[in-house]
Amino acid sequence: MLLEICAFNIQSxxxxxxxxxxxxxxxxxxxxxxxxPSYGWLRYVxxxxxxxxxxxxRPRGGxxxxxxHELAIMRKDIIAIKQLGFPGIAIGIxxxxxxxxxxxxxxxVSLAYPMQVTCHKAFxxxxxxxxxxxxxxxxxxxxxxxxxxxxxxxxxxAVLHALQQQAAGRIIIMPGGxxxxxxxxLLAKETGCIEFHxxxxxxxxxxxxxxxxxxxxxxxxxxx
Numbered sequence: 374m375l376l377e378i379c380a381f382n383i384q385s386x387x388x389x390x391x392x393x394x395x396x397x398x399x400x401x402x403x404x405x406x407x408x409x410p411s412y413g414w415l416r417y418v419x420x421x422x423x424x425x426x427x428x429x430x431r432p433r434g435g436x437x438x439x440x441x442h443e444l445a446i447m448r449k450d451i452i453a454i455k456q457l458g459f460p461g462i463a464i465g466i467x468x469x470x471x472x473x474x475x476x477x478x479x480x481x482v483s484l485a486y487p488m489q490v491t492c493h494k495a496f497x498x499x500x501x502x503x504x505x506x507x508x509x510x511x512x513x514x515x516x517x518x519x520x521x522x523x524x525x526x527x528x529x530x531a532v533l534h535a536l537q538q539q540a541a542g543r544i545i546i547m548p549g550g551x552x553x554x555x556x557x558x559l560l561a562k563e564t565g566c567i568e569f570h571x572x573x574x575x576x577x578x579x580x581x582x583x584x585x586x587x588x589x590x591x592x593x594x595x596x597x
Contacts, residue, residue: 374568375395375567376588376595377395377397377569378396379398379571380399381401381407381572381581382580383414383418386422389424389573390422390424392583392585392588392592393592394424395424396426397422397424398427399427399428399429400428401414402434405433405435407429407431408432408433408434409431409447410428412453415428415453419457425460425461427460427462427463427489428459428463429463430447430451430454430462430463430481431447431493432446436467437495438467438469438474448481451484454485454488455485461488461489462485462489463492464491464492464493465478466481466495467498467499470500471499471500472501473492473509475509479512482513486513490512491515491517491518491547492514494518494519494520494550496509496518497519502532506540506544509544515544517547519536519546519548520533521536524551526549526551526564527559527560530548533560534563545566545567545568546566547566547568548566548569548570549569557569557594557595558596561595569595573591
């Protein structure tokens with residue numbers, strides 16, 4: 374079992390590492406749901422964090438339909454992240470009909486290689502989860518972060534289980550969205566998934582810093 378922590382600041386990176394998390398998704402701007410971290414932050418993380426870190430590649434908040442200028446910025450960010458030696462990225466691109474933009478995703482995966490690519494929760498906007506999953510597999514994405522097309526992973530547990538069965542080892546299904554120490558054990562049993570994603574935020578007054586004890590509880594309960 375693997376636990377990825379979504380870190381919105383450098384403090385959360387150190388907390389995640391010290392608490393025993395397996396990987397970090399690195400994001401700026403929690404209020405916007407995560408955007409690309411600054412270059413200085415990326416460099417600092419590479420110098421001080423030893424567990425795998427996947428930076429978010431997202432030029433702005435809002436939707437996931439991007440124009441040519443934004444796509445060009447994303448490509449430059451991917452190149453910079455790869456040059457810094459990160460092992461992977463998180464990215465998601467939609468078409469105007471809310472389907473995953475498979476051709477653009479394929480280009481981004483190719484550009485990112487040999488980094489792994491996680492398709493983030495842009496996936497949860499798709500009108501057809503099964504078809505989108507097959508298309509993502511064909512792009513070469515390593516995993517998809519999803520709450521089963523629902524607000525939270527617990528609400529989407531049945532869809533997550535179906536996606537895990539469909540994936541059949543060809544891509545990793547990583548539940549995220551409301552994943553907490555109190556539900557991760559049941560989610561693991563209900564979905565059959567082996568990677569999970571959580572921000573480990575337990576209060577609203579701690580500057581969006583992950584809670585070390587919550588991460589430890591997540592890790593303990595994931596194996597129940």
